[in-house]
Amino acid sequence: MAKSPRVLPGFEISLGYTLTVLTLLLVLPLVACLFKAATLTPAEFLGAVWTKRAVATYMLSFGASAVAALINVLIGLLLAWVLVRYDFYGRRFLDALIDLPFALPTAVAGLVYSALLVKNGWYGQFLVPLGIQGAYSRLGIVIVLVFVGLPFVVRTVQPVLESLEGEAEEAAAMLGASRWQTMWRVLFPALQPSLMTGFALSFARGLGEYGSVIFISGNMPFKTEIAPFLIVARLEQFAYAEATAIAIVLMGMSLASLALVNWLERRSRRYAS
Amino acid sequence: MHPSGVRTKKSAGGLVADEPLWLRVLLIGAAYAVIGLLILVPVAYVFVQAFAEGWQGYVKNLWHDPDTRHSIFLTLTVAPLAVLLNTVFGLAAAWTITRFKFPGRTLLVTLLDVPFAISPVVVGLMFVLLFGMQGYLGPSLRQMGIKVIFAWPGLLLATTFVTLPFVARELIPLMESLGSEEEVAAVSLGASPWQLFWRITLPNIKWGLVYGIIQCHARAIGEFGAVYVVSGRIAGETDTMPLRVEKLFQEYNNPGSFAVASLLTLMALVTLAGKYMLERYIAQQMAATRENTES
Incomplete structure (x- = not known):
């Protein structure tokens, strides 16, 4: 400055x-x-926003994004850990590949995953006989959202893990903490804010995601229809005000989740210091 | 520092990898499995499907379909234009935010992030509400002969909105950490604003700028939701490449769809390679300057 x-x-x-x-x-x-x-009266607004079909889309968008973000936290932690702590063959290659979901158009992701997961696809031929329906199902939505949000957690956790440098861990180990205790008492609290940021970014991205999901979900009302799809459907019926009402609910959800995490992050920072 | 050693483990105290070997192997194996299944196989699959009918089929699908050809042309026009707009915007925003103190500065930084919090579909909806035929401004613009929705200006607006933060977000932390001493010195030595920008600021931030542009461009090419809503999806007119992928998929034209997808994937891979090389280059430069200052 x-x-x-x-x-x-x-x-x-x-x-x-x-x-x-x-x-x-x-x-x-x-x-x-x-x-x-x-332009809508409160009653009309509620009528647009609170139909059974609309509520089903919020639940699905919210649930699928939350599950996908949670999976991304686990996978992201694993990847960040391995990439920062170990030196192994192909590490740089893996590191570079993590960003692919950011660079790849989401339509391509949706196309590929739906083709991989159908009954005779590369993945589907093994999964479908086991009763795991990836294409045209809620599971498929979660899978593409995991793909789309994958880099967020890795890229928020990685720099924090790098900056830890292991001194606190060494100290803990010297004072007699087991590896497991060090993990939970020393590492996890330090990583927690970045994990939550990663979760929130991945979650917010999942809520709004459209391109990849419409390929794989089949978009069946009450079953696999996400909130952004309902907005488009209303728009195509020229029901602009209804579409806008649903859009405002969706925006509220993602802004609230980002604000919540901001708050949690600040709180845990205060505890940490 | 040796050239490849930018990210080697800090060996002081020989720390860190004290997990038992079996656990390390297990974790690294799991990382390979995740990346392999989630990223590598899907990318390979795109090309396998695209070339399922051989090279000739590929060329036929990609180039002998006029609508597909037009979508490639459209994407390669709209995306760079959006990137150009956002580069100018990013430079202006970063300059304002990092070089001056003024009331509302924090609010401005927060506003910059808003496009990340809004679903692309909602972005499209907002532009339809403004510029559509039933919109607030649409009819009067139409009288002046300007068509925004279901035409390329709408595509450009939507794409620019969605990619608005990328360059600015890359430049703001960079310029903040660089500080303004050099620039203040240049001004006090009599540099004109023009000289200041080209001789001092731009050389200092150029790699960060390139990095932001690369990311912005990748996102601009792939944008789907916002463009889907504003374009009207008119084949041969407003279909961009990602929209073309979807349309061919709906028409059960899998080879055609995968052919366009393969081109998009190729662009993504080029983006990644560019980013990777840029990161290595910057790390080497930093190592070199550190060596110079140390000796």
Whole structure:
């Protein structure tokens, strides 16, 4: 931060440009969204938002995103641990591949996974005989959401694990803690905030995800229909106000989850220090 | 420091890998299995399916279908344009936020993250509400002859919105850590704003900028939900590559769908390779400067 802030040029122009873009691109559409929702009476709003079909989509979007985010925490912790702590053949290769879900268009992910998981697909031929239906099922939704959110946990935990450097662990070990105790008492508390951030990012991403899910879910109302799909369905019936109402519920859910985690993170930081 | 040693374990105290060998092997094996099953096999499968009808079939699916050809052209126009807009925006936002103190600065930083919290489908919906035929601004714009929804300006708007934070988020921490001493010095020595940007700021942030652009571009190419809503999915007109993948999939044209998907996957792999090389290059540069300052 500059001590004497206005020595550097370009404050007015860069601030002005930033604000103009944000207003036109971000604030204006958000306001339009609220305006549209305000054209509904409270009863109409509830009628759009609280139908059986809509509630089923929230439950599914919420549940599938939460399960996928939880799986991502476990997988992400494993991957971050292995990549930071061990030196082994192919480590850099694995490390680079972790980012693929960020780089790969989600439509491709949905296409590939639905083809892999159908009865005669590479994975489906083993799973379907066991009764595990990956394609056109809720399980399929969880699987693609795991794929899409995979890098979040790894990339938030990795730098923290790197910065720990093992001194606290050594100290714990010297004081007679078992490996297991060190894990739970020393490592886990230090990693907890980053794990939660990773969970929240993965969860919020899952709530809004559309591209990959529509390929694999089959989009059956009450069964495998996610909230974003219902918004699109309402839009295609030109029911703009209803679509907007559901969109506001969805936005509220993801903003609330991000805010909750922000709060938890701050609280656990305070305990840690 | 040896060139490959950027991320080797800190050996002080010989710490860390004190798990028994069997556990280490198990964990590393599990990591390989997860990455293999979740990432490697799917990527391989894309190409296996795309080339199921051989090279000729592949070329036929990709190039002899005018709608597919148009989608490639459209994606390769809209995505770079969105990246360009966001690069300018990212530079302006990062400059404002890291170089000046002003009321509302924290709010501005928070606003930058909003696109990450909104479902792409909702983004599309918001633009339809504004610019659609029943929208707030749509009819009057239409009278002026400007079509946004179901046309390329809508695609560009939606893509720009979704990828808005990428460059700024990359630049803000970087510029914050660099500090502004060099820039203040340049100004007090009489540098013009233009010189300041090209001679001081840009050389300092160039790799972070490239990194942000790479990520922004990858996301812009793959954007689906927002574009799905605003485009109207008109074949040969507003279908981008990811939308084309979906349409061919719905038409049970698997080879065609996978052919387009393979091209997108190839772009993703190039993105990853670019990122990887950039990271190594930056790490080597940092190691080199550290060596210089140490000796």
